[in-house]
Amino acid sequence: MDMRPDPLIMMTTQAQAPTTTPTKVAAKNVNVYYGAKHALKDVSVDIPEKSVTAFIGPSGCGKSTFLRCINRMNDTVASCRVEGLIQIDGKDIYDPALDPVQLRARVGMVFQKPNPFPKSIYDNVAYGPRIHGLSKSKVELDQIVESSLRKASLWEEVKDRLNDSGTGLSGGQQQRLCIARTIAINPEIILMDEPCSALDPIATARIEELMEELRHNFTMIIVTHSMQQAARVSQRTAFFHLGILVETGSTSDIFTNPTDKRTQDYITGRFG
Amino acid sequence: MSEHIVKSYEQELAGLDDKISQMGGLAEQLVGEAFDSLASHNPARARATVASDATIDLLHRELEEQVILMIARRQPLANDLRQVISVLKVAGELERVGDLAKNVAKRAQAISGETHPKGLLTGLQHMTDLASRQLKDVLDAYAARNPERAMQVWRQDENLDAVYNSVFRELLTYMMEDPRNIGLCTHLLFVAKNLERIGDHTTNIAETVTYMTRGSLPEGERPKGDLTSSTLMSGPIR
Ligand SMILES: Nc1ncnc2c1ncn2[C@@H]1O[C@H](COP(=O)(O)OP(=O)(O)OP(=O)(O)O)[C@@H](O)[C@H]1O
Numbered sequence: 001m002d003m004r005p006d007p008l009i010m011m012t013t014q015a016q017a018p019t020t021t022p023t024k025v026a027a028k029n030v031n032v033y034y035g036a037k038h039a040l041k042d043v044s045v046d047i048p049e050k051s052v053t054a055f056i057g058p059s060g061c062g063k064s065t066f067l068r069c070i071n072r073m074n075d076t077v078a079s080c081r082v083e084g085l086i087q088i089d090g091k092d093i094y095d096p097a098l099d100p101v102q103l104r105a106r107v108g109m110v111f112q113k114p115n116p117f118p119k120s121i122y123d124n125v126a127y128g129p130r131i132h133g134l135s136k137s138k139v140e141l142d143q144i145v146e147s148s149l150r151k152a153s154l155w156e157e158v159k160d161r162l163n164d165s166g167t168g169l170s171g172g173q174q175q176r177l178c179i180a181r182t183i184a185i186n187p188e189i190i191l192m193d194e195p196c197s198a199l200d201p202i203a204t205a206r207i208e209e210l211m212e213e214l215r216h217n218f219t220m221i222i223v224t225h226s227m228q229q230a231a232r233v234s235q236r237t238a239f240f241h242l243g244i245l246v247e248t249g250s251t252s253d254i255f256t257n258p259t260d261k262r263t264q265d266y267i268t269g270r271f272g
Numbered sequence: 273m274s275e276h277i278v279k280s281y282e283q284e285l286a287g288l289d290d291k292i293s294q295m296g297g298l299a300e301q302l303v304g305e306a307f308d309s310l311a312s313h314n315p316a317r318a319r320a321t322v323a324s325d326a327t328i329d330l331l332h333r334e335l336e337e338q339v340i341l342m343i344a345r346r347q348p349l350a351n352d353l354r355q356v357i358s359v360l361k362v363a364g365e366l367e368r369v370g371d372l373a374k375n376v377a378k379r380a381q382a383i384s385g386e387t388h389p390k391g392l393l394t395g396l397q398h399m400t401d402l403a404s405r406q407l408k409d410v411l412d413a414y415a416a417r418n419p420e421r422a423m424q425v426w427r428q429d430e431n432l433d434a435v436y437n438s439v440f441r442e443l444l445t446y447m448m449e450d451p452r453n454i455g456l457c458t459h460l461l462f463v464a465k466n467l468e469r470i471g472d473h474t475t476n477i478a479e480t481v482t483y484m485t486r487g488s489l490p491e492g493e494r495p496k497g498d499l500t501s502s503t504l505m506s507g508p509i510r
Pocket residue numbers: 034037039057058059060061062063064065066077079112
């Protein structure tokens with residue numbers, strides 16, 4: 001174990017060392033192809049539970065592709081082929097006996113582009129809890145909807161128009177609606193693909209506060225193009241480049257003293 | 273090292289290094305001049321030395337402001353972050369070196385009328401040479417981003433400590449020989465202590481160079497040779 005003092009951890013009050021927590025998601029030699037395009041090359045990584053892991057890297061390097069492997073979203077892409085092993089709690093999630101719909105109830109995802117259902121704001125959030133039978137009564141469902149919208153810091157803006165269509169919201173509001181929809185089903189793992197790219201600094205801070213709160217009970221993986229956001233919210237950071245996982249480490253090491261020159265050049269804004 | 277995509281960022285970082293080298297050059301010069309004004313009994317020169325410390329202080333303040341602004345505007349990371357933090361630390365050390373040299377010059381003014389016992393100045397001259405050389409070497413190591421060279425300076429501080437010990441003993445001997453020497457020797461003792469402290473600031477800079485280039489501080493304890501805190505001279509009590 002790395003015994004060096006962890007500067008970021010010392011500066012904030014985040015207590016436990018992230019490296020000691022058990023693995024929630026394990027990927028071993030994962031390769032992904034879109035037709036002939038080799039999008040992810042031999043990616044192996046352990047993602048610890050109850051923490052935030054950030055995926056960073058230049059556009060097109062395969063971050064979203066890898067994220068989509070973890071809840072088998074790639075199954076829906078016809079040209080996509082996934083090889084290798086991905087385990088959650090030690091169980092192969094590509095096991096043919098496993099139901100992808102059940103998997104996606106455990107692994108929630110917030111997409112890069114907000115994609116609310118063409119339904120009311122209320123129904124967008126209530127949809128998951130309804131199909132998974134998470135509430136026994138209308139009152140209970142109302143509570144889930146309200147608390148999810150509050151956590152996603154959207155409640156105050158929409159509480160008087162819950163029956164309006166979700167697609168009528170602004171881009172940033174739609175994104176927060178999708179976050180509310182994801183957390184409403186209480187998933188074990190939450191995947192977030194650039195969740196704050198359309199949000200103002202206050203909404204961003206609220207989402208980051210939410211991540212900080214959620215990470216005590218959930219495993220979060222976030223893709224972000226903001227180095228500062230990765231440094232703020234995550235305990236571990238993984239850097240992808242051209243389909244390769246170049247470096248994984250504690251966030252404090254990656255942002256103060258990365259091992260690989262490609263990581264350093266990328267995060268400091270230099271030519272690679 | 274590849275260049276930043278944003279050229280103005282690259283220029284700002286280079287600008288910090290320019291200021292460090294300017295401050296370092298001045299600090300080196302001040303140390304030499306302070307001793308020369310002492311050795312040559314030249315109060316006018318000593319006054320000029322005291323005055324030029326203000327330039328170092330000014331550069332220090334400018335660097336601090338620049339670094340704070342860069343952290344706010346550019347949010348440096350990795351090696352850039354280590355550089356701006358290191359600039360802040362090195363500038364602080366150089367500012368202290370300037371203060372110590374200024375103090376030597378002030379003492380030079382105070383004792384310019386007195387004749388110094390010949391042997392004593394030899395020891396102080398030696399300390400000044402060592403301190404200046406160490407300072408120059410560590411600034412070169414900084415500019416060249418060379419941690420090995422910095423570590424060499426770090427280890428060699430022991431030599432300065434050793435000379436300090438002998439100067440210390442020598443001064444005690446003079447004071448015991450004739451109490452009329454005590455006034456002068458006390459000033460010279462502080463001069464020696466200042467030079468020894470300049471060596472310590474130099475080793476701090478060496479550690480910062482190691483941090484800046486390697487991302488970690490040097491391993492182990494620095495060899496330390498200053499024994500004066502436990503030195504006693506037994507002699508006749510009058
Ligand atoms: N559905 C698809 N069909 C064909 N190629 C795809 C598909 N999705 C992604 N790719 C290709 O796979 C590679 C990785 O894409 P991916 O979307 O994972 O990148 P990313 O790291 O998420 O980039 P960004 O930061 O821009 O979102 C890219 O070269 C992309 O063109």
